[in-house]
Amino acid sequence: MSYLLRRLASSTVVLFGVTVLTFGLVHLTPGDPARTVLAERQGRQPSEADVREFRAEQGLNDPVPIQYGNWLGDVLRGDLGRSYYGDGDVLELLLAYLPNTIELAGASILIAVAIAIPAGVVSAVYRGTWIDYVSQGTSLIGVSMPNFWLGYLLIIGGALRLGVFPVYGAGTLAHLVLPAITLGTGMAAVLTRLVRSSLLETLEEPYVDAARARGLAERGVVTAHALRTALLPVVTMIGLQLGYVLGGAVVVEVVFQRPGLGTLLVDAVFARDFPVIQGVTLLVGATFVLVNLLTDLAYHRLDPRVSLGGGRA
Amino acid sequence: LGDSDPSGDGESVTVARPQSSQDGEWDVYGGVIPYFTGVFEPLVGTNHEMEPEPLLATDWMREDEYTWRFDLREDVTFHNEAALTADTVVDSFQAIIDDRSATGWINVEPDGVSAIDDTTVEFETIEPFPSLPGTISHNYFGVVHPDTEADDDVAIGTGPFQLEERNGDDVTLAPYEDHWDTVPSVERLSFEVVSDATTRVTALEGDDVQVAIDPPRNTVSGLDSSAETATASQRTPRTCFGGVNIYKEPTDDATLRQALAYAIDQEQLVETILEGVGDPARGPISPEIPWSSHDDLPAFGPDHDRARDLVADSSYDGETLTILIDGSEPDDRNVAERLQYQFEEIGVDSEIRSVESAAFYETFTDGDAHVSIVTLGSNSAAADYLIRAMFHSEGSDNEQRYESEGTGVMNLGAEVDALIEEGYFAESLEDKREAYGEVQRRVVEEAVALPLYYVEYVLAHREAVSLPDLHPINPMTDYAHLEYEG
Amino acid sequence: MSVTGVLANRRSALAAILEHPTIRALRRNPSAVAGGLVVATITVLAIVGPVLTPYDPNAQHLGNRLQGPSLAHPFGTDQLGRDVATRLLYGARITLGLAVLVTAVRLTIGVVVGLIAGYCGGWVDEALMRLVDVLLAFPGIVLALVVAGILGPSLTNLALALAVVGWTRYARVVRSSVLEMRERPFVQASRLTGAPRRRVLRRHVLPNVAGPVVVLATLDLGGVILAAAGLSFLGLGAQPPAPEWGTMLSTGRHHLREASWLVNAPGLAIVVAVLGTNLLGDGLRDALDPNDRTERSGREVSRRD
């Protein structure tokens, strides 16, 4: 209980920091956002009057802390502002794009877990055999593979050559296949290595030998004793992998022209659409903090040592 | 997506289009992009010669220097069955002016649009404005019914298509059966944003879409030779050129600028990098624009010997020129790399600076770069604003530095300013052509703009789709006349 | 000292380095050897690249554009008729240079912050670690994308963004090592001699955290290459005509259909480079890992009295 509270408190602090950073980022911009935005919006150099009006309208004249306060107040009320272009409500925009990214992230994590756990276990159990070398080699290549290239390889193979899968967009399951493979396999590579090393480590533990000494068959030793403990760090890692997924989604979504938070962010960055940039970064940051909180709590439920001992991790 | 055919009747056509930088800002139009969708119609149309022609207005006349009157077509109804009246037109203009701050653009007084009677609308302009009809032929001025509501996806216009469904920038349209002129033959027309050009073509080949706007140039010949697909192309009023900052050292020296002009091989540029899509340019104004003087302009190079001599004669002293491009345009990037290479061949160093699209225009008008690769054209019959924006001291490209530092970017000075004004107020095309022609000649001779190519517009489509003639102004391409035997 | 003396000295110094336990362990580790070879090869190629190729990376031959791989052009030519192989060679400089620079900056910031946080403790530690937490709350590439995007595309800004975003892991590793080290008897023993904290840090703590930090840096090198390529791919990297690999891949995608080598050649280059650093990093980690089996038994053997 006290752990939960402590964890909640520190998450809140981090979340607060996330808002400060999100807000502060925008003030890094070298140019004058008002001018840039108006120029883009109007297709020509904005007049001074327009610039002044825009600044007043967007509250850009206030001192920065006040701007932050106002912004934070709005955010807490669920108002993320409006896009500089087209006056779209940022929250609505995010909610419109979010499902596609969630879909992609979910599918990728599923693929990753489905590949990584068996591969990592087999690799660890058959340590030093060719199975292990193949699995390790593959995952090493997977880790080293930029997913934007993998994406194009899949497009060339799966879409251009075979013509099986649609290459762009979102909506149906078929659209999900190539992007999810792209993102999922990269993540699987990382996870496989983790599962392997974690299992190898537990296989060295005395209790594994003790189980063998009790006369338990090898697969029982691995599944009932070693794997259970070995997968605990993997749980945390999957939580942390969400960061990888969200980061990878940016690129993969661009490669596959998938409307999602990634493409939204990239477009917004290029358009200097600050409210949208802030919205996406805030959403991503908050999600990440939240998911990490949840995986931590899950970890604490799964590992009796931690959940009952109440020790600090 | 992918199932382009929700109703299954085989008569649906999906058009894959690139994202335009202005997408997502069409609240006045119910969120529907007014270009090419055919949901809205302006009072004035533009014919293939880029001249105004009647559309929702059957006729117009100039009451006095400051006043224009337009007679409305009588049998027109909106998609909600309401009749087109002068009042709705006034409301519509008011909404658009408020939203887009277009006042400066069409030069009308703040409350300058009024209904004279049920079928007559009057415009009062700030200054004498001969090209008002051409100007309001722009898609921006499609007439919108006041009930239009972006939040509820209600977009009510008078055009041959009406909105069925909107999802962000993607729209699905159905024919408007009571259109005063044309009822489209396709059952359903969808526009989907696919920003990557290669992907658009892949989708076309897979029959996921039936029309793909702007396929990558290198795919055109392949698409043409395929039995399933074909392409159509049309030169546009847009020109890509290197805008030179004539107020920045060392490009303030006309000799150096001319040397640069001699270095460029437009022919080769078009044939290779552009894969033959486009025409070598000689001036900043596309021949599609009625008063273009392309044919009368001097052609420079390529003549590298001459160019080198000019460099030697110039004040150039080994400085590194900056070539500014919009990083999101792959063509510009290639063109810039080619320019850089050719400049190097005549002994002029340069570096490429690519900025994101949002910052490009500001960087350009700030005069930071020596040469900026810009593509400019007009989306309306009245292209006057184009030459004014580029070369008049108070034109939007120059005004910032002109106001702040008394210089500008591509403005040659008072004489040219006067010529532009003369053309601007000219009542006849002849007068216009004369004044503007002189401007173009000077600009080219002084190498203020390094002409590169006139932009050509390409549509790739399934063989089963028969396209109407393409309009020079590509956003005005008339999909209402498209036919499909799916 | 005579020349031969100097040489002999050099040689023995080299021999000493080669016989250093860590290096010996590295030499026995096949993945480290492979990774080391790959990294060394790429580095050498990057350095001597100009000698190896008859072409200028920026020379355009429009008549020769989009040629497929051939003997003259092993990786074909690009849309401006430039030799892709040559560009890759020159690009290695940018890519590796950037990766090394960014990693070095990350490492420096991270180590300094980690040392300060670990050694000062208290609110300084608290504040710094919360900052780290906040930075860690974003996927690195997202934050880098925003920072680089806002600063505008250029190699410098890219490097800046990547450096600013990625030092946190170093800080964490160093901090926890310092915390752990602070409790170690040999550090306390040093404190008891009256050595000031700074000296204790430099003499005992820093050398002992160097191992994990070096491993992290080697592995990070690959990460930076990937991140830089990714951001370049998105258009935030090197300016044309610089042959940065990610940028090459990004421009090459416009010719995906008829000239897939424009995408595959830089893709492959990136994989090889990252693979090399990863292998080396894995090897280093194994070599420095105190829990390694061979090491452990070796130590136990020598401990018996």
Added chain:
Amino acid sequence: MTDPLLSVDDLAVRFETGTEPVRAVDGLSLSVEAGETVGLIGESGCGKSAAVRAIAGLHGDTARVDGAVTFDGIDLRSLSDERLRRIRATRLSTIFQDPAATLTPTRSVRFHLEEALRLADRPDDGSLRAALGLSRRDWGEPSRTRRERALALLEQVGLDDPDYLDRYPHELSGGEAQRVSIATALASDPDLLLADEPTTALDATTREAILDLLDDLVAERDLATVLVSHDLGLVGERCDRVVVAYAGEVMEAGPADRVLESPRHPYTRALLACRLEGTTPGDRLPTVDGTLPDPTAETTGCPFAARCVHATESCRTTAPPTVDREDGGRVRCGELESIAAVSVDGGRVADDIGSRPSPPGSPNVDTLGSNAPASAASTDPVDDPILELRDVSKRYPIDDSWLARLRGRDRYTNAVDDVSLAVDRGETLGIVGESGAGKSTVIDLVTGLESATTGEVVVDGETLGTVDDRSRDQLAAIGRLFQHPQSSLDPRQRVRTAIDEPLLEAGWERDRRRERISALLSLVGLDDRHADRRPHQLSGGQCQRIALARAIALEPALVVLDEPTAALDVSVRAQVCNLLLDLQAGLDCAFVLVSHDLGVVRHLADRIAVMRDGQVVESGAAERLCTDPATAYTETLLSAATGIGETEPTADHQRPSQL
């Protein structure tokens, strides 16, 4: 004679490590009859565990096992994995050293017990589901009865509360965990029990209880047991026969009382001689010089030859013969005749073996006896103390995060609670007490690594603050020896640099430092060759000497020693004890000696303070306190310690890490 239940013949275990193979066991033979307890003893690292694992067939791919293992007529070595597994499931059980580590942390006690029961009942049932414990129904037995059987098992090992079933390993104390693992080992009602140091990780009280328990069980079930230990006392008490191993070979074997009372092999004698029991406090202890032979090196001849005072040329070159003793034992030595058949006195051999000459520069051994009378005379308050603790307390926060403070839930632990102590010049004060009693904290306070919450630390008449506040002289006045010999030296620094550090900080000239280092090295019995080594190239005893050299570098008036012998072998421990005695006599400094090991404390200390829960419960002259303890607590401490010399401290208790 009937066939023994277990017979091991010429067993060899090699580990394939990176370079040369490690020969952990090298031709070991032993046999166990039904109902018999055989002790396997030998120094740490001499291959005891490796042999046990080889018998149970538990070695993985990295080990190569040769030789014969016959169990009840079955040749275990030639069995298939599957059949071997069945034997382990039903007839042969193993208990390992570290109790907590042998239970799967994510599984409850009940899971462990029921798994063992199931495997014993149905050894053939290898189905994955059963292995996963997924399908209780398939076990062919209602879970109720199995639960009851599990409970019964627990009861057998003295854990009566059914509550234990649902606990997880980390919720058990070390003793409880070891009981649980014994219970799992007994679940199959085995014929043979291999117990590999089942109690080393436990504190003295728990250890006794566990061993008694084992004894009872053995008697009850007629179990054959192999009891591995390096604790001679323990083995003598509990075993029928003893096998003494050295470097993976059997040196001597025979009935326990005979082997321990009249050892024949020089190694056995040497080992026995190192024990502390029965020695006079302050006496120099016999030691065994040298170290275990390098297990990677090929040996010819007797492996012990290098350390054996009786070794002849032929010992070194030819394998020694195995000589049968008249009492049924065997000895593997070629020089038995030349070794005088000396009288045996209470298990202590008054022999000429293994006495190490005094280190050069250290005082004559003979003068050392003077320590004892001095201590007997000294009464509690000392007149001119070098060190005085005045009502010192130390509070550590357990949870003082801002959140806890906010909620008024900050908690503290009193590591040291109002302690007053004084140490006279030249005197040795021993501090004993169970783990967590606050001994190390007292040391930290004295050395200034921690600051006292209340009270004063006075050294040489001056009240001192923390390290950072102390002057150079004040720092130089106290030397400190840390608990773990290896960890008190920077792994990256050479020995020379380590010893140099205090001198450097004290501002010594370079040449003077160099000389001093040489002098210090020889003072602790090492020489300049060792100066360029790094800690991992040194043995534990050598590391401890280096650490000691460093601690006394500036000739402190007070040296504090935190568990100076904890991680060391018997013979090394004896060496360190000798060294400490020599040094104290030579330098005339006072010692504060903290140790779990009452034997060591009794041997070295003039006065002893007993600590418990941060408080000093009793203190007084060593002799008096040992013979006539005033408190029950001291009595239990003492009784747990008697007869058993070699207790390793319990695993370091975890200090809550600071955030």
